Amino acid sequence: MKNKTKIIAEPGVQELFIHREFDAPRELVFKAFSDPELITQWLGPCDMTMRIDYFDSRTGGSYRFIHSNAHGDFAFNGTIHEVLEPQRVIRTFEFEGLPERGHVALETATFDELPGNRTKLIIQSVFRSVADRDGIINSGMEYGVNDSHNKLDELLATLV
């Protein structure tokens, strides 16, 4: 059975949680989350290409990556506060495309071991304001819609 992605975003608060389980040991999930070459293979939205400007995955390191499509480049950057292999990554996250800088979120990703060589990933993002958080969730709408259109296209292609 497919693992479900759970989003918890209570109205009126500055944080959101993303929960997901994986059928893989946590060393591997952690690696896929921290190795730049591996990250590019999954973190980009369906309709975008992803390239890494720099990704220094260590305590005190920093990162910057760019999602691109026909509409342009969307860059994100952050500072890595802590890399505690294989259980936790704490880092900041900022979308550079906002009208003003400084709308930074603090992300904590925890990787918990589950029985049967499985892993539970929890990402907590804390934003500076409720509006910042709601803005990120709303930006997901466009991605989500595009992604589901692509999936529909794929499905239709198999039916021809």
Added chain:
Amino acid sequence: MRRDVFQAIADPTRRQIINLIAHQTLTPNGVADSFDVSRQAISKHIQILAECGIITIKQQGRERLCFVEPRKLDEVSDWLADFRKSWESRFDKLDELLIKMQTKTNDNKPK
């Protein structure tokens, strides 16, 4: 002042009011009777909920009754659903990657 579905559900008392009248149609006073806060406070919450379009107040005979507008609440679940989908499609790709990584790890193990 922002008046949308998110403003409506931002307050715990308003969430309780929505829950209450989702299960039974009540007058504003009937709603207030279920809470320990003043009628004025509940009346204000009901007014905000009405302005946000979550509930409608209809005159029926001599009474005013509160009804939930379920389609308005759907806006909330739809809002998160699209954000979830964007992460789902990423994690689906990560699943595939993890399968590849595991196959590779197994190949490298001494036989």
